[in-house]
Structures are given as C-alpha cells and as structure tokens.
Amino acid sequence: MSSLLLMLLPIIIIQFILxxxxxxxxxxxxxxxxxKWLWAIVIVFANILGPIIYFIFGRKQV
Amino acid sequence: MIQWRVLLQKEWRDHxxxxxxxxxxxxxxxxxxxxxxxxxxxxxxxxxxxNMPEGFDMGIADMTSVEVISSTVGQFHLxxxxxxxxxxxxxxxxxxxxxTAALLxxxxxxxxSYYFSKWSGATIVALFSTIIGLLxxxxxxxxxxxxxxxxxxxxxxxxxSLWVLFVVTVTVTASALFSxxxxxxxxxxxxxxxQLIDSIIGQFWTVSPWKLGTYAVTWLxxxxxxxxxxxxxxxxxxxxxxxxxxxxFGARKNMENIKI
Numbered sequence: 001m002s003s004l005l006l007m008l009l010p011i012i013i014i015q016f017i018l019x020x021x022x023x024x025x026x027x028x029x030x031x032x033x034x035x036k037w038l039w040a041i042v043i044v045f046a047n048i049l050g051p052i053i054y055f056i057f058g059r060k061q062v
Numbered sequence: 063m064i065q066w067r068v069l070l071q072k073e074w075r076d077h078x079x080x081x082x083x084x085x086x087x088x089x090x091x092x093x094x095x096x097x098x099x100x101x102x103x104x105x106x107x108x109x110x111x112x113n114m115p116e117g118f119d120m121g122i123a124d125m126t127s128v129e130v131i132s133s134t135v136g137q138f139h140l141x142x143x144x145x146x147x148x149x150x151x152x153x154x155x156x157x158x159x160x161x162t163a164a165l166l167x168x169x170x171x172x173x174x175s176y177y178f179s180k181w182s183g184a185t186i187v188a189l190f191s192t193i194i195g196l197l198x199x200x201x202x203x204x205x206x207x208x209x210x211x212x213x214x215x216x217x218x219x220x221x222x223s224l225w226v227l228f229v230v231t232v233t234v235t236a237s238a239l240f241s242x243x244x245x246x247x248x249x250x251x252x253x254x255x256x257q258l259i260d261s262i263i264g265q266f267w268t269v270s271p272w273k274l275g276t277y278a279v280t281w282l283x284x285x286x287x288x289x290x291x292x293x294x295x296x297x298x299x300x301x302x303x304x305x306x307x308x309x310x311f312g313a314r315k316n317m318e319n320i321k322i
Contacts, residue, residue, distance in 0.1 A: 004103060004106065007102075007206075008099065011092065011096060014088050014092050014095075017088060018088055021081060021084060021085065022085075025081060051085065052089055055082075055149070056148045
C-alpha cells in the first residue's frame with residue numbers, strides 16, 4: 001500500500017500545484033470571464049479539468 | 063533577425079505572464095504519468111471498488127511496456143492537439159483585437175519576423191511540454207514494467223514532435239488569417255477531427271500528416287513502413303512550410319482589420 005502511495009504522490013502533487021497556481025492567478029487577475037467565485041468552485045472541485053478549463057477559458061486577456 | 067529576437071522576447075514574457083509555460087507542461091506530464099500508473103494498479107482499484115467474480119483476470123498485470131506506452135500515447139494524442147489549439151488560437155488574432163497590434167504595426171516590422179516570433183514562442187512551449195510529458199510517461203513505464211530501448215523512445219518523441227509542430231503551425235496560421243473563434247474552430251477541425259476521420263477510414267491511404275501519431279507508436283514494436291513513413295514526414299514538412307507562407311501573407315493582409 002505504501003508503494004501505491006509513493007507512485008500516486010507525484011500525480012497528487014502536480015494536481016495540487018495546478019490547483020494552487022490557478023487559485024493564486026484567480027486572486028491576482030483583475031477580471032475573469034464570468035464571476036470569480038464560480039471559477040473558484042470550478043478550480044477546487046473539478047479535479048484535473050478545473051484548472052485547465054480556467055486557464056483556457058477563464059482568464060480574460062487585457 | 064534582431065526584430066525576430068526582440069519579438070520573441072515579448073512572446074516569451076507573454077507566455078510566462080499568462081502562466082502557459084507552467085500549466086501546459088504540468089498537464090502534459092499529468093496525462094503522461096496517469097495512464098501507466100492507472101493500468102498498473104487497475105487490479106487493486108477494481109478490487110477496492112467492486113466485487114469482481116472469483117478468478118477474474120483482465121490480463122492487465124502482464125501487459126508489456128510497449129502496450130502501455132502505446133495506450134499512453136493514444137490518451138496523450140486526444141489531449142495534446144486540443145490543448146495546443148485552445149491555448150494558442152488567439153495568439154495573433156487576439157492582438158488585433160486588444161490594440162497591441164496597433165502599437166506593433168505602426169513600426170516598420172517585417173511580417174515574416176512577426177509571424178515567426180509568434181510561431182517560435184508557441185513551438186517552444188508546445189514542444190517542451192510534449193517532450194517532458196512523454197519522458198515522464200517513459201520513466202514511469204520503465205519503473206513499473208520492463209525496459210524499452212532508448213532509441214525507440216527517441217524515435218517516438220521525434221516523430222511525435224513533428225506532429226506537434228504541425229498542430230502549432232495550423233493554429234498560428236489560422237489565427238493570422240481569421241478571428242479567434244473562427245481560428246479555433248478551423249484548427250480543431252483540421253487537427254482533431256481530421257485525425258478522427260483518418261483513424262476511421264484512413265486505411266485507404268498511407269501518407270498523411272494525421273498518420274504521424276500512429277507511426278510514432280509503431281516505432282516501439284517494430285519499425286514503420288519506411289517509404290510510407292518518410293513520405294508522410296516530407297508531406298508534413300511541406301505542409302508546415304506552405305502554412306507558414308500563408309500565415310505571413312495572412313498576417314499582412316489582416317493589417318487593416320486591427321482595432322485602434
């Protein structure tokens with residue numbers, strides 16, 4: 001079981017980094033497409049796809 | 063050349079600020095790593111989730127690393143073109159809309175260096191992500207399953223990189239020719255859907271850029287049919303060069319469409 005955890009650890013860490021980076025970006029960015037709180041929910045609860053969808057569609061380029 | 067370098071630095075800064083240089087490699091690594099690990103622990107997962115009948119064997123435990131890498135590249139193939147197209151579809155058309163283009167176009171820049179700076183910036187990000195993703199998947203496969211010769215992986219990555227170059231070129235050119243929405247749709251049609259069509263009725267021809275993903279995987283087991291393979295490579299390179307010329311022309315032609 002510990003080897004399973006060791007194998008899954010990088011995946012979890014990468015997911016976590018993606019989520020944190022997306023959340024930090026969400027806080028810092030002045031405006032998003034759509035309400036910010038909605039994007040926060042998407043990033044946190046839609047596992048891998050959440051941050052990806054945010055980075056592609058959520059960021060409003062000024 | 064100097065213009066190209068300066069514009070490329072601007073591109074690079076854009077990719078850093080929009081975090082593309084961070085999240086695209088991470089996502090590709092994630093998708094590269096997930097498949098081998100999931101396949102390896104599939105039996106444990108099945109045991110934990112549901113009650114399988116006694117003596118049930120899915121034959122996953124004795125998969126070879128070649129099969130694992132092929133299925134990983136298959137997964138990878140679905141996500142790569144989609145993410146590249148979606149994240150770079152606005153690379154030129156967006157600038158026309160958000161007034162950056164007005165600042166650039168009043169200067170005597172050549173449109174060739176403008177287009178190539180865009181293309182190089184997108185290529186650096188896309189190729190880096192693809193290579194690092196495939197290497198991560200190779201690393202996991204070697205740890206969990208058995209060894210694969212290095213030159214086979216190198217050939218796979220080389221072939222696959224050409225496909226990525228093709229996707230990037232299609233996207234940047236579409237972005238030079240049309241507005242962001244049209245460019246995205248066109249690029250997805252040209253890469254994603256033609257590739258699906260190619261996999262459905264593709265046995266009638268053997269030479270096309272959309273076959274490169276299949277040929278890349280064939281390097282693992284044996285070797286692809288060399289004349290078909292090299293013809294596909296040549297066709298793809300020619301297509302990339304033609305698309306670049308069209309892109310430079312399109313960027314110049316759309317000069318009056320900018321918003322000031």
